[in-house]
Amino acid sequence: MKSKVQNSETKLSRPAVSVSQSRFFRRLSLIGSGKEKDNFVENFAMLVSAGMDVLTALEAIKTSIQSKPLQQVVFEVQGEIEAGSQIWRAFEKSGLLPLHITALIKIGEEAGTLSHNLNVIVEQQRKEKSFRSKMRSAMMYPLFVLGLALVVGLGIAWFILPRLTSIFTGLNIPLPFITRVLMAVGIFLGKWGSIVIPFVMLVIALGLYFLFIFPATKFIGQAILFHTPGVNRLLQEVELGRFGYILGTLLEAGLPVTAALIAIRDATVFRSFRRLYTHLHDRVEEGNSFRKSFSLYRGAHKLFPVAMQQLIGAGEQSGKLPGTLLNIGAVYEAKTELTTKNLTVILEPILLVTVWLGVVAVALSVILPIYSLIGGLSQSSDVSAPQPATEETSIIPVVSAPAATTLFPATVVVATSTPVSSQSNKLIILPTEIGYLKIRREPSTKGEVIGKAQVGSAYSFQAREGDWYQIVLPDAALGWVSAKYVNVVGE
Secondary structure, three states, rough: OOHHHHHHHOOOOOOHHHHHHHHHHHHHHHHOHHHHHHHHHHHHHHHHHHOOOOOHHHHHOOOOOOOOOHHHHEEEEEEEHHOOOHHHHHHHHHHOOOHHHHHHHHHHHHHHOHHHHHHHHHHHHHHHHHHHHHHHHHHHHHHHHHHHHHHHHHHHHHHHHHHHHHHHHOOOOOOOOHHHHHHHHHHHHHHHHHHHHHHHHHHHHHHHHHOOOOOHHHHHHHHHOOOOHHHHHHHHHHHHHHHHHHHHHHHHOOHHHHHHHHHHHOOOHHHHHHHHHHHHHHHHHHHOOOOHHHHOOOOOHHOOOOHHHHHHHHHHHHHOOHHHHHHHHHHHHHHHHHHHHHHHHHHHHHEEEEEEEEHHHHHHHHHHHHHHHHHHHHHHHHHHOOOOOOOEEOOOOOOOOOOOOOOOOOOOOOOOEEOOOOOOOOEEEOOOOOOEEEEEEOOOOOEEEEEEOOOEEEEEEEEEEEOOEEEEEEOOOOOEEEEHEEEEEOO
């Protein structure tokens, strides 16, 4: 009996190369039929539990399967069993089921509890499906929001920015920095968008594939996830719940500890945990306890909490290890439920702020130039045409601030035509960048602004100080204007 157990452990831990290759290619052929695989196990367990023999149950299930590769696998399993092969060996050779499920079928077949073990497998698959759905639900929302934002952003950059660029270029007004950046992106995408956008999408798709799917490099994506706050805790709790339930189920069914550890190692998808399970298998096979095996692994506390290690050690010492592991699985299953909800609540405002910043950046880059254009048009509309001067009069408008602005004192009034002595020196206001010339209380750019002089208006002046003329306003008040924007027409 001892040699039989050892042989079973050897077969589970060291499958033949041809079987391993067969399982690998079989999994490739079954990609896309995951739901039917789950239904296959459930239906198979239900029919066998009802008293139907295995071959009849397989034939009944095969007729309801839509996937051609899965039908072929079931047909091969039927052929192996009809040829006299054991049920577990036929399933192992087919590569249809994971190793730990095949181990449960083997134990049930040898112990005469196949129906019970199949029900255990169904419950185990339900747990596994629950763990996967929790991880998907935690990641689906942020991935959907970020993906949608990326698609919308690329669409705006590709189709809208080039058109806005042509509009802004024709405005001939100074543009804000964010608008200039957006224009540069629009010009670039307008010229190379048909090449750049598909290339970017391809790079993103390949990056996701190599980070999270490709077997040789997906450990990099796993390392990123395990260093992401919030996500790392969820992944750890999911793996610990899976460890507790699967290992507890296998040990309770009678599978040896070393074979159960190999099975749980093959069931996990995380490289760091797979290394730990391999270490536990090797140390336990040498005769060490779980507690000592954990202590011999550097960084074990980062994967398995110390309290959980102590619980496993206590369960092993008391002979209640399967029940302890099942309790651990139940505890961490409840924890994953809570962590999933909390993670979604935390990620939602972060994603909203991220999307909001992108929307605000695009809105500002579009609105600011339009606002500047409207402001320039408003200022231009305030410029009045000068009236022709006669021999008796000179046009001296007094500057008045608009009612809606507080830039100029409210006491300054609009100038009217006032007779000017022919002996007075006169000047005319020249065009400026802002459409008018500021009148200041002192001959300095720091002087207080007391009004504005419209382009083309004529004023008499009394004195000059450096680059400033002192002009006479209609109310006999005096003010200073810059000599840069005036033309003296009389002395």
